[in-house]
Amino acid sequence: MSSPRRSVHSTDPADQPLLEVSGLRTQFYTDRGTVTAVDGVDLSLTSGEIVGLVGESGSGKSVLARSVMGLVDDPGEITDGDVRLNDESLVNADDERLNELRGGTVSMVFQDPMHSLNPTLSVGEQIAETVRLNQDIGESVSLSAEIKRKILGAAEDSEAWRRAIEMLETVQIPEAATRADDFPHEFSGGMRQRAMLAIALSCEPDLLIADEPTTALDVTIQAGILDELRALKDAFDTTILLITHNLAVVAETCDWVNVMYAGEIVERAPTSVLFENPSHPYTQGLIASTPRVDDPDAALKPIPGSVPDGVGEQPACKFAKRCPEAKPACYEDPPTFRSVGTDHEVACLRRGTEAERL
Ligand code: SF4
Structure with missing residues (x-):
């Protein structure tokens, strides 16, 4: 019409x-x-x-x-x-x-970040995961990658992880390098929505x-x-x-x-x-x-x-x-x-x- x-x-x-x-x-x-x-x-x-x-x-x-x-x-x-x-x-x-x-x-951000974020992965890892998927950086995406990073520090200085911290800084998460290790339930509602924006924008849609x-x-x-x-x-x-x-x-x-x-x-x-x-x-x-x-x-x-x-x-x-x-x-x-x-x-x-x- x-x-x-x-x-x-x-x-x-x-x-x-x-x-x-x-x-x-x-x-x-x-x-x-x-x-x-x-x-x-x-x-x-x-x-x-x-x-x-x-x-x-x-x-x-x-x-x-x-x-x-x-x-x-x-x-x-x-x-x-x-x-x-x-x-x-x-x-x-x-x-x-x-x-x-x-x-x-194309990326999408929804009203309720708790339903969009994975409760079992740190916020930083979820951003790094998107970066890896879209830019072919580093190892495959999995919970084991998260555990490996935590135990061995293997990927801590990986490009994807650095990019995740950068993105958290971009969306104004204070002490981004530290907070990247937090899980979604450790973020406030506003911080979770910012984290969702960081994930959505990390692939530069x-x-x-x-x-x-x-x-x-x-x-x-x-x-x-x-x-x-x-x-x-x-x-x-x-x-x-x-x-x-x-x-x-x-x-x-x-x-x-x-x-x-x-x-x-x-x-x-x-x-x-x-x-x-x-x-x-x-x-x-x-x-x-x-x-x-x-x-x-x-x-x-x-x-x-x-x-x-x-x-x-x-x-x-x-x-x-x-x-x-x-x-x-x-x-x-x-x-x-x-x-x-x-x-x-x-x-x-x-x-x-x-x-x-x-
Ligand atoms: S006047 Fe009202 S009912 Fe008529 S076309 Fe316009 S919006 Fe629709």
């Missing part, structure tokens, strides 16, 4: 997207019927950007991220569309190629997908991690897709924002434009329901109802049942993207130059 954000006809290499998602549809087959979690999404990321994907829980953000990474598990599958990374199709890639790309060209990387952390630590993300983007020239339900995180961190609702992107714009002039009724509702830093006492207006679960018939505009501006046409005519300003597009029948017909 939408068009890519930038022209794919440009001959300037700087304009060529690093990641191009087009018409992506991901469905799950459940006892209750087929759930369409991602429904015809177009998304484009150019090198060096931090692009936000924001929406309520259940809007399909994480499924979209997992679809990009080739991590959709049974009973789900990508049923339509393509994901191209550096113009290579990931949807058509085999498992071997996907494994090569994951942890190499072109693209980092960060799925709610700060949600489990308190506000101060969250701000530190977001600062870190921005600094790391500059240091490693990594492009970042930042997935969050938190508009404040987007405002702080992202160059561009895509607002997602019920499996579809409904608005996209540069971050400053979106916050100055939110156009889609859903985006306006999200902003009105978010506490304001400049006016913490302002009354919040929650969006009534909840995100549809993607099973069965939906109105043509999936937001219609919650939308304060809905008209009968919204139940019949699927909205397509309309321009409402420079680089600012909205999928709503009541926006753009054709809106007056409603």
Whole structure:
């Protein structure tokens, strides 16, 4: 239903997207019927950007991220569309190629590092392991390598281990050389998330997908991690897709924002434009329901109802049942993207130059 954000006809290499998602549809087959979690999404990321994907829980953000990474598990599958990374199709890639790309060209950081980190290996060893896997350094990866290092000191000065300490320093872990020997449970929540970033970036990926990387952390630590993300983007020239339900995180961190609702992107714009002039009724509702830093006492207006679960018939505009501006046409005519300003597009029948017909 939408068009890519930038022209794919440009001959300037700087304009060529690093990641191009087009018409992506991901469905799950459940006892209750087929759930369409991602429904015809177009998304484009150019090198060096931090692009936000924001929406309520259940809007399909994480499924979209997992679809990009080739991590959709049974009973789900990508049923339509393509994901191209550096113009290579990931949807058509085999498992071997996907494994090569994951942890190499693309890395992902999840919300809960405790579930992503191996509790039986030291943090330093887990980073060194990624370095070895991606740069062909040193011995094979195993618990025995860890034990050997501890007992014999055999790999203590290995390049991979030195790189692990460097990475811990880069993500601001104090006394990195000592803390590298700690196990994940000996790190605080914020340090574990930093360690996950160190692992994800140790393979110097072109693209980092960060799925709610700060949600489990308190506000101060969250701000530190977001600062870190921005600094790391500059240091490693990594492009970042930042997935969050938190508009404040987007405002702080992202160059561009895509607002997602019920499996579809409904608005996209540069971050400053979106916050100055939110156009889609859903985006306006999200902003009105978010506490304001400049006016913490302002009354919040929650969006009534909840995100549809993607099973069965939906109105043509999936937001219609919650939308304060809905008209009968919204139940019949699927909205397509309309321009409402420079680089600012909205999928709503009541926006753009054709809106007056409603
Ligand atoms: S198309 Fe209609 S229901 Fe959907 S967001 Fe626009 S006004 Fe609301």
